[in-house]
Amino acid sequence: xxxxxxxxxxxxxxxxxxxxxxxxxxxxxxxxxxxxxxxxxxxxxxxxxxxxxxxxxxxxxxxxxxxxxxxxxxxxxxxxxxxxxxxxxxxxxxxxxxxxxxxxxxxxxxxxxxxxxxxxxxxxxxxxxxxxxxxxxxxxxxxxxxxxxxxxxxxxxxxxxxxxxxxxxxxxxxxxxxxxxxxxxxxxxxxxxxxxxxxxxxxxxxxxxxxxxxxxxxxxxxxxxxxxxxxxxxxxxxxxxxxxxxxxxxxxxxxxxxxxxxxxxxxxxxxxxxxxxxxxxxxxxxxxxxxxxxxxxxxxxxxxxxxxxxxxxxxxxxxxxxxxxxxxxxxxxxxxxxxxxxxxxxxxxxxxxxxxxxxxxxxxxxxxxxxxxxxxxxxxxxxxxxxxxxxxxxxxxxxxxxxxxxxxxxxxxxxxxxxxxxxxxxxxxxxxxxxxx
Amino acid sequence: xxxxxxxxxxxxxxxxxxxxxxxxxxxxxxxxxxxxxxxxxxxxxxxxxxxxxxxxxxxxxxxxxxxxxxxxxxxxxxxxxxxxxxxxxxxxxxxxxxxxxxxxxxxxxxxxxxxxxxxxxxxxxxxxxxxxxxxxxxxxxxxxxxxxxxxxxxxxxxxxxxxxxxxxxxxxxxxxxxxxx
Numbered sequence: 260x261x262x263x264x265x266x267x268x269x270x271x272x273x274x275x276x277x278x279x280x281x282x283x284x285x286x287x288x289x290x291x292x293x294x295x296x297x298x299x300x301x302x303x304x305x306x307x308x309x310x311x312x313x314x315x316x317x318x319x320x321x322x323x324x325x326x327x328x329x330x331x332x333x334x335x336x337x338x339x340x341x342x343x344x345x346x347x348x349x350x351x352x353x354x355x356x357x358x359x360x361x362x363x364x365x366x367x368x369x370x371x372x373x374x375x376x377x378x379x380x381x382x383x384x385x386x387x388x389x390x391x392x393x394x395x396x397x398x399x400x401x402x403x404x405x406x407x408x409x410x411x412x413x414x415x416x417x418x419x420x421x422x423x424x425x426x427x428x429x430x431x432x433x434x435x436x437x438x439x440x441x442x443x444x445x446x447x448x449x450x451x452x453x454x455x456x457x458x459x460x461x462x463x464x465x466x467x468x469x470x471x472x473x474x475x476x477x478x479x480x481x482x483x484x485x486x487x488x489x490x491x492x493x494x495x496x497x498x499x500x501x502x503x504x505x506x507x508x509x510x511x512x513x514x515x516x517x518x519x520x521x522x523x524x525x526x527x528x529x530x531x532x533x534x535x536x537x538x539x540x541x542x543x544x545x546x547x548x549x550x551x552x553x554x555x556x557x558x559x560x561x562x563x564x565x566x567x568x569x570x571x572x573x574x575x576x577x578x579x580x581x582x583x584x585x586x587x588x589x590x591x592x593x594x595x596x597x598x599x600x601x602x603x604x605x606x607x608x609x610x611x612x613x614x615x616x617x618x619x620x621x622x623x624x625x626x627x628x629x630x631x632x633x634x635x636x637x638x639x640x641x642x643x644x645x646x647x648x649x650x651x652x653x654x655x656x657x658x659x660x661x662x663x664x665x666x667x668x669x670x671x672x673x674x675x676x677x678x679x680x681x682x683x684x685x686x687x688x689x690x691x692x693x694x695x696x
Numbered sequence: 697x698x699x700x701x702x703x704x705x706x707x708x709x710x711x712x713x714x715x716x717x718x719x720x721x722x723x724x725x726x727x728x729x730x731x732x733x734x735x736x737x738x739x740x741x742x743x744x745x746x747x748x749x750x751x752x753x754x755x756x757x758x759x760x761x762x763x764x765x766x767x768x769x770x771x772x773x774x775x776x777x778x779x780x781x782x783x784x785x786x787x788x789x790x791x792x793x794x795x796x797x798x799x800x801x802x803x804x805x806x807x808x809x810x811x812x813x814x815x816x817x818x819x820x821x822x823x824x825x826x827x828x829x830x831x832x833x834x835x836x837x838x839x840x841x842x843x844x845x846x847x848x849x850x851x852x853x854x855x856x857x858x859x860x861x862x863x864x865x866x867x868x869x870x871x872x873x874x875x876x877x
Contacts, residue, residue, distance in 0.1 A: 432858075441854075464853035466817060486848050487821070508825050508849055511818040524818060530829040530847065532822045553822030569819050575778060576819050600816035613816045620814055640860065642816055661858065687817065 293329035294414070296322065296358040297351060300333065301374070302341030305366025311399040314364060314374055314406065321407035321421040321451065324667075326674030328414075331356055343377055348384040356381050360410060370395050374406055378413055388413045400454055420647045423450050424691040425654060426458075426468040426477055427665060429683035444683070445479055447494065450647075450690070452665075452678040458492060459499075468687060469512050474694040478502070478512035478521060489523060491539070502539060508532055513557045513566075515583070522547075522557035522566050522583075534568050536583065547581050548588060556600045559583070561607040567591060569599040578612060578625070592625055594632040600643065601625075604650050604670075611644035611653055622655045624670060635672040645690045654678070654688040762792025763803070764875035771873040773831055774866060777812070780826035782834055790831065793873060794838030801841065804876040807831050809849040810856070812865035817851055824849030824871075831871045 298319040303309045319330040337350045341363045351359050362376030372395065378388040390409055394402035401422055408419030429444045445459040445468055459465060463482035470477055471491075478491045487509045492499035503509040507526030514521060521537045525544075534547040534554045548554040552572035559566055563583060570579045570588065576599040578592040592598035597615030604611065604624075614623035614634060622636040622644045638657040645654050650670065657666045663686045665678040761770050766789075773786045782790070797803055809824030809831075828847035835845060857864045 464850060466821075466851075466853065482850070482853070507847070508821055510821050524822070526825050530825060530832070532825060553819060553826060555818045555822050556816060569816065571778075571819075571822075576815070597815060599819045615815075640814060658860070661860065 293323075293327055294358065295331065295356050296328050296360065297331040297336060297354075297356045298322070298360045299336060299339050299341070299362075301361075301376070302363030303366075304363055305372070310364035310372070311394075311396045312403060314362065314376075314403050315360075317400065317403035318360065318407045318410065321404060321419075322411065324451065324676055325411065326669060326676070328358075343379075343386065346379065348379070348381055351381045358387075358414065362406075364394075370397075372396075372399070372402075374402055376406055376410075378410055400449065404449065404451075417651060418649045418693070420649050420652070420690075420693075421450055423648060423693060424448060424474075425450055425452075425645075425665075425678075425688050426470065426691070427656075427681075427685055427688040428465050428468065429681065429685050430663075431683040445477070445492075447477070448681075452681055455681075458494070458497070459490075466687065467511055468689045469514055470689055470691045471514050472516055472518045472692055474692045477689075478514065480510050480512070489521070491521075502542075503537060511556045513559060515559055516561060516563045522559060522568075524555035524557065524568075534566060534581065536566075545585065547583070547585050554579075558601050558603045558610070560603060561605075567601045567603065567610060569601065578610060591627070591630075592632070593630065594625075598623070598625070598632075602644055602646060604646050605648055606650050609670075611646060613642050613644070622653060622668065633672065635668045635670070636666070636675075638666075641666075643687045643689075645688055647690050648693045654690050656686045656688060761789055762794070763796035763800070766793070766873075773827075773871045773873070775827050775869040775871075777814075777865070777869070778823065780823060780830050782830050787834075790834045791838055794835045794840050797835065797841070797844050798839035801844070804844055804846070805835075805840075806846045806848060806874045806876065808872040808874055809847065810854060810868055810870050810872070811852045812868045813852045813855065813860065814865065817853070821849050821851035824851045827869075827871045831873070 298315045301314045322328040323330050331354065337354065338347060340346045340361050346359065359379040359381050360376060362374060365373045365375060367373055374392040374394055376390060377386055380387050392402050392406050404422035407421040411419035424447055426445065426447050429446055431442045433440050440462060443461045443463065443465040444457050445465050446455055446457055448455045461481060461483045463485065466480040468477050468479045476491055476493050478489060480487050481490055488501055489503040489509045489512050490499050491502050503523060505525055505527055507530060509523065509525055511524040512521045519539060521539060523535055523537055524532045525535050526532045531551055532553045532555050533549055534557050536545045536547065547566065552570045554568055554570045556569040557566045565580050566583050567578055567580050569576045575596050577590055578598050578601045579588040580591050581588040592612065595615055598612045600613050601610040608627055610625045610627065612623055612625055614621055614632060616634050619639045621634050621638060621641050623632050623634045625632050636655060636657065641655055641657045643656045652667050652669050654665055654667050656663055663684045665681065665685055665688050667676045770789050773782060807828040809828030811820035811823040825847065828849060832845050832847055836842060855868045856870065857867045
């Protein structure tokens with residue numbers, strides 16, 4: 260932040276401060292008052308037809324999607340410099356561009372590239388950041404997202420999430436010979452919805468994907484045996500292990516922060532859903548709740564000492580908290596008749612929940628210290644909120660007509676986007692942690 | 697509140713068990729009167745004693761109400777929003793199923809609990825399981841043996857009807873009684 264010009268700095272501070280009505284940015288309704296930037300098409304130094312991907316277009320799309328930046332249209336650019344010496348700041352000032360990003364892709368081997376880029380403060384005419392990001396053809400898109408992450412962090416002071424991933428479940432229904440068959444898929448994609456990989460495919464429901472803290476595994480519920488069972492699947496190898504197939508419901512897996520245990524909801528013989536922890540190495544099961552209420556949807560506190568979960572002990576679903584080694588549960592949510600499926604924010608201070616807002620199911624934030632509830636989404640059947648690992652945004656499931664789609668919303672509720680072009684009826688998004696690989 | 701619901705369900709079951717004799721015989725005559733929608737299925741059975749519903753589809757006597765030969769509408773129990781207590785209008789159907797199960801010790805049923813699409817998915821798994829357990833408890837109280845009954849919850853994952861209105865939701869909040877082949 261220290262390198263930014265005063266006007267720019269003030270704008271960013273406003274953007275991150277709640278209660279500033281003049282900064283209403285809704286990507287779904289067009290960008291307003293986002294920071295004007297220009298991402299010039301990158302140059303190419305290498306053999307053959309050019310870089311594997313158009314770096315500038317991926318980076319500009321990422322920055323635009325954050326809602327904080329408004330990239331200049333390419334056709335309006337008066338110049339297209341690819342090196343610092345070619346830049347004429349006067350032209351960019353005339354176009355009211357505050358930040359200029361230029362670069363080039365240099366091929367250093369048959370499948371070795373370097374994305375070199377520079378970020379300039381146009382008003383001051385000085386460089387804010389210069390960086391070389393190595394890449395291969397196979398991970399080129401990911402490398403472009405890393406470039407966007409670095410730029411985002413330089414300009415906002417907040418770590419970018421463009422190179423993270425999302426997992427979600429899709430369903431496609433086929434009608435044939437009077438029979439409707441469904442096809443469920445567990446999918447992993449880049450955070451922008453591109454680069455789709457199908458992890459599991461089944462005729463029976465797949466539910467509740469949950470990333471391990473190291474981002475290498477996903478736990479989920481599968482009905483492939485015509486009943487609920489919990490699996491853990493390795494993303495790289497694709498190999499998987501069934502970790503819970505006890506009688507009754509096996510549901511709602513949530514990884515402990517150290518990745519050693521899963522909190523789960525089991526009904527076992529007595530038919531009551533209760534919260535347990537399952538040690539993945541020893542298979543030791545520890546019961547945390549009991550009684551006739553539906554106890555499900557656990558999520559861990561950052562220190563792994565507490566588990567928040569949904570319970571209908573008071574009639575309707577509300578969020579409760581219990582110590583991870585057992586004890587009595589304490590009610591956490593009190594506002595409204597329906598607060599379910601809590602997810603802990605990366606700062607440990609807030610929960611995202613599904614909240615009944617005058618008959619509509621919406622995503623809300625519960626401030627744990629103040630016990631206040633803030634509704635963020637505006638759909639009728641919104642569900643499954645999941646925090647971006649930098650805590651700035653939530654991804655959630657919403658509807659477009661009868662079809663399930665994914666949306667994002669900033670934690671102040673002002674920036675909303677849709678993840679476009681996903682196939683099928685989409686639900687249950689889960690945002691990956693930061694990955695260092 | 698939850699405990700209250702459970703007690704209420706038990707009370708209803710007890711009351712119905714107490715007067716099961718006459719209501720069963722009268723409803724048998726009108727069993728076929730139920731039609732395809734949830735509301736009609738419920739009221740059709742409930743009003744069966746009045747003889748308003750005519751016999752349909754060849755369903756006759758006890759076999760139409762309980763057991764593997766029961767018609768589709770006599771194998772589905774519908775529930776209120778966020779509720780898992782079995783409504784009294786299903787007592788007759790469930791008595792017929794219990795009667796079949798206790799008369800046929802080798803018979804096995806699977807109770808598949810479902811929820812409507814509203815709210816969170818794993819909580820809806822919980823609701824579906826509670827609904828299946830409610831139906832199971834009624835069957836056990838009326839003479840079925842626990843070994844005969846398995847339960848599973850699909851939550852909102854396998855809707856009977858695709859749609860986001862009151863009618864679709866009411867048709868999706870259900871327990872399906874499935875006999876093993």
